Amino acid sequence: MTTPSLLIQVLLTSLLHIFHWILARLRVTQLAQRSLLRILASGPIPQHVGFVMDGNRRYARGKGKLVQEGHGDGYLALRRVLEICLRLNIRCVSVYAFAIDNFKRPEQEVKALMQLAESKLLELCSHGDLLQEYGVKLNVIGRISLFPESVQAAVRRAEDLTKENNRSILNVCMPYSSRDEMTTAVEDCIRGALLKDVDYFSADDPIEDITEDTLNSHLMSVKRGSPPLDILVRTSGVKRLSDFMLWQCCENTQLHFSKTYWPDFGLFDFVPIILEWQRSVWFQETSHFV
Template sequence: MNFISTLVQWILTKLRITWLAQRLLLRTLVAGPIPQHVGFVMDGNRRYARGKGKLVQEGHGDGYLALRRVLEICLRLNIRCVSVYAFAIDNFKRPQEEVNALMQLAETKLLELCSHGDLLQEYGVKLNVIGRRSLFPESVQAAIRRAEVLTKRNSRSILNVCMPYSSRDEMTTAVEDCIREALVIEDAGKDINDYFMCVYITEDTINSHLMSVKRGSPPLDILVRTSGVKRLSDFMLWQCCENTHLHFSNTYWPDFGLLDFVPIILEWQRSVWFKRQDILFGGSRISR
């Protein structure tokens, strides 16, 4: 992260930013280019809980409050789509007590988030739960269906809650869908030469069948992982392969907020401005 972003973060910390200052700051940021899609690997809930002398379940509860806080910041910035890594398929291997607590949290908080007058309704956010949902208990699946129904008419923004999710599973499912779609042609009695032409699968074909893309998500501009861990942990690997800015924050997810996010947005805006200048001046040099 560059010197200017670090300096801004230091100044904001010293000012202990007020509610009014937050609104002014967000309005200033909106005056510049804004990413359309930001993803978060919400990491560090358990280590946060241990550091505070809390139960792991309480750490996950505080992580939900952080999600609400960060989501509202994104919505105020007019970010079109937010994707969060809420539960990995591999998380089912955790202690059963923790998994049960997470299932209960998901069941109650999904409906709370989508209830009348709450955050998603206020900002017109459509909720998508992306992942192999059949692995969840039926009660959680029912809560997911109801939450999605409550927000299906919202069109201003998108919240992708990825659970139970893995990028490898998303890519595998996309390829399976491509093949399944192509095989329908054979059943339709097409000429064999036409059939082989139609089963030709490109990157664009696979991309269009990704769960997130099918739900209307734009390309991923920024991916943030909290807690100081510097790996992607099988989250949106396909989406991250081109033009995505990766940021690894040392802050645990329950503590992550505006002061952590502002430098990330500033860094992204700086790169966009430089890219635009390169295009502008590069084009001028070519025209000469």
């Protein structure tokens, strides 16, 4: 016998497929886009979405562009996707902008990325720009000391310009790796535990006080106010996490791998992901009543 929860799940899945079909065939105007986002925002909305912004270089090669131009178009995609998230009232967005290992890339590409980071950080936070319009606080998460001094100065200025904003959070993770974040959290936990008891050779071992919650609270992103990660999206068709928020996505996080290169990623790619997340939330809620 078919249960009510199963019928609801089938109905929601059917509606999701119909919506995919409609999106694939419509050219949506800006007004229609905003109306669509308002409708979506009336349902359950994730509090924290992460993006692995992959495919800039392959996009550039496919378009006959320089790699630097691909990264520039990737920045425009970040602005576009961020505005979609903010219109949906998503509280926190985290983006993987530059991995620590990316310093191993060709010198010319790294230099271009540093110049892009310096200029776009300040552009993002300029008066009247997207972050100020939506009250977004910018956090740069990672080993900032590895950046050239000029980029470090841009990071400090950008964070200072948005430090009073409290409606939403944008975490730009660079230069970042999840293993480094977890290692730093462990070091902070041990240092804090030992400071509680100067005589740490005593019988009462303060390190025993370290729990999963303790470690979680010392993660760079959590210390900067990030809620639990609900959705992680990686573009370009690659199905790897690539050392991004491994701790955060180990529980109750939906993983989505889009075939679209990041510079082309937009509304039609993201809306089905939100619909799928909403479907799962609705199904969980209805299953409680069976």
